[in-house]
Amino acid sequence: MVDEIDEKIIKALMENSRKTYVEIGNIVGLSEGAVRNRVQALVNSGTIRKFTVEVAPSIRVRSLTMISVDPSIPTYAISKKVEGLSGIESIYEVTGEYDIVCVVSQRDIEGLNQTIEDIRKLDGVAKTNTVIVLRTL
Secondary structure, three states, rough: OOOOHHHHHHHHHOOOOOOOOHHHHHHOOOOOHHHHHHHHHHHHHHOOOOOOOOOOOOOOEHHHHHEEEEEOOHHHHHHHHHHOOOOOOEEEEEOOOOOEEEEEEOOHHHHHHHHHHHHHOOOOEEEEEEEEEOOOO
């Protein structure tokens, strides 16, 4: 169970995953050791799944690609196939007209287009709709 302190620790790590346990401890009012133990518990429980690097948006082209899945195919099966493609940054299964929204990130439009084409070729993908990200705040 994630409590209020865990949420503050997670927020601090999301802002900068390189923050030291001492810095996080100062934010949440705990010792370095207590923060270390809580972070390890969050990792062990699967609450924190990975620590990652965010690349400056100016050197990447990103899109939000929405995918409609053939109703005879489980959405999760398509999500797993999409996950293995080049340039997939994140995948969300959603409600509404589309079943999946993924963030695609490539060095250029050509790479972005290739990933989108690869998504469209997957068995079980009924249609897609892609929007290019112009600015990230």
